[in-house]
Amino acid sequence: MSNTVAAAEMPLAFRPMPGQVQSIARAAAILRLLASSSGRLGIGEIARSLDLPKGTAHGIVRTLQDVGFVEQDKTSGKYQLGAALLHLGTSYLDVNELRSRSINWADPLAARSGEAVRIGTLLDGKVLVVHHVFRPDDTLQTLDVGSLLPPHATAIGKVLLAYDVGAANTVMQGEPEPYTRRTVVTARTLSQALTKIRENGWGAEIEEMTLGEAGIAAPIRGYGGLVVGAIGLSGPVDRVCDGQGQPRPTLVAYVRDAARAVSRDLGAARW
Amino acid sequence: MSNTVAAAEMPLAFRPMPGQVQSIARAAAILRLLASSSGRLGIGEIARSLDLPKGTAHGIVRTLQDVGFVEQDKTSGKYQLGAALLHLGTSYLDVNELRSRSINWADPLAARSGEAVRIGTLLDGKVLVVHHVFRPDDTLQTLDVGSLLPPHATAIGKVLLAYDVGAANTVMQGEPEPYTRRTVVTARTLSQALTKIRENGWGAEIEEMTLGEAGIAAPIRGYGGLVVGAIGLSGPVDRVCDGQGQPRPTLVAYVRDAARAVSRDLGAARW
DNA sequence: GAACCCCGGTCGACAATGTCGAACACTGTT
DNA sequence: AACAGTGTTCGACATTGTCGACCGGGGTTC
Secondary structure: OHHHHHHHHOOOOOOOOOOOOHHHHHHHHHHHHHHHOOOOEOHHHHHHHHOOOHHHHHHHHHHHHHOOOEEEOOOOOOEEEOHHHHHHHHHHHHHOHHHHHHHHHHHHHHHHHOOEEEEEEEEOOEEEEEEEEOOOOOOOOOOOOOOEEOHHHOHHHHHHHHOOHHHHHHHHHOOOOOOOOOOOOOHHHHHHHHHHHHHHOOEEEEOOOOOOEEEEEEEEEOOOOOEEEEEEEEEEHHHHEOOOOOEOHHHHHHHHHHHHHHHHHHHHOOO | OHHHHHHHHOOOOOOOOOOOOHHHHHHHHHHHHHHHOOOOEOHHHHHHHHOOOHHHHHHHHHHHHHOOOEEEOOOOOOEEEOHHHHHHHHHHHHHOHHHHHHHHHHHHHHHHHOOEEEEEEEEOOEEEEEEEEOOOOOOOOOOOOOOEEOHHHOHHHHHHHHOOHHHHHHHHHOOOOOOOOOOOOOHHHHHHHHHHHHHHOOEEEEOOOOOOEEEEEEEEEOOOOOEEEEEEEEEEHHHHEOOOOOEOHHHHHHHHHHHHHHHHHHHHOOO
């Protein structure tokens, strides 16, 4: 009786999808909220942000705490992400095939090119870094496996968007954040860039994320030819690009070779 | 009907705690299961392992898939952990105070000692590595942030157990796995070792995890003096220990100094 | 110091929610 | 061709989680 009514009046935020376990979806939303607003949140803030009754939010958070996904700072009473998530996250890395197949090829690419190498995949419209090899030289760099990069301002990201029209549309619908003067922010230019990437089979980014830095990336295809990720290198503009401000052909070849090698490994895999 | 019976016969792992959201607890169990049995699992295996009806397990897994915590291999239909967990895990690292306070002190410790440094905390009776600094020399080492180490066979683990009687009892109740001939496996010897650690304020491990390797660790105390983690170094026996097979006093001092420094940082922190 | 406000946490009644098992569609094997 | 697997769907039932009012305590403000 009130089923249909409730479904019709629902805020449309939670669509009456075939069989979504409500409490789990809410729990996931809380975890994402805690992850995004880095820091500690109180029950009240959580409940307000997700438009949940305080009691309900508390029940979910308590359970998340029991399973170790959430921790509570006993003095302030506020909540933050829990340690169990760290282990789950790295467990994901162990299983992730894109990563495991890439490792063997990422190191040589870094060695040959002399630049830092990253492998990423699309997660929720952003670039999730699943592997990262430091630039061979000593300089201290921070490992950013697990972090999210902007898709429109990185070589890897643009390559991934080029082969995922859905994600590309989503990005263009939103307002891409400008990081430098050269960051692509309009849907028109981005769309053109993606078309060019599809034609060439590789993509680049020059000072669109940070001044003085550039990157080159190529798509990695999995079983069936679907693009499942991208591999790319990044470094100072004067090393990555030639005199004409174009990505050096030799580096492009390196990246494309690595991408092909990983794709071959992935395509051959079966069970 | 089977409610009371089931509750009475329940392995005590799932107690009828005041207000556990059942579906969330089950979802967490599924994620843990996927993490432990590394690889892909089918719905049937999941349902069987957790003693759930197939339909129920499927509903939960579908939801987990919708939120990105689980991915499905379309060819085999089996499930594995999802990419969203990776980001949540690293987000935890960003927030984790033990880690952030430790970083500044872990590097100098590694530099002074010339050995690899790890910082860990207890998670579910095991040692969760929250930070890891490579040995200064070049040799390639694998980053094991996020992995779980055995508590009874590592210096960090034994230190953590020494200040957590609950976890210590749990470990002794189970059957500690022997890695080498020197691994402490009996409750008696382990208990003695923990007592000694409490007396000394630091602990060591010599070839108990892997032959030829040794480690030294000291506890890190948080606000209020509670032990919240441990910091330790590890390396070849002949470098970590002196002629008498004892941990070198200078290294012990280094480790204890670092632990104190981090503790001071943590204790002073307030908001 | 006492009013106030906000915090996190608790409790119990209600019904919406998730659970459950049988049935389905499909694949590969026997 | 029958079988034994798989993952998936569906609907009826009642268990389950939700909800809002109610505690108890720490700050702050007047």
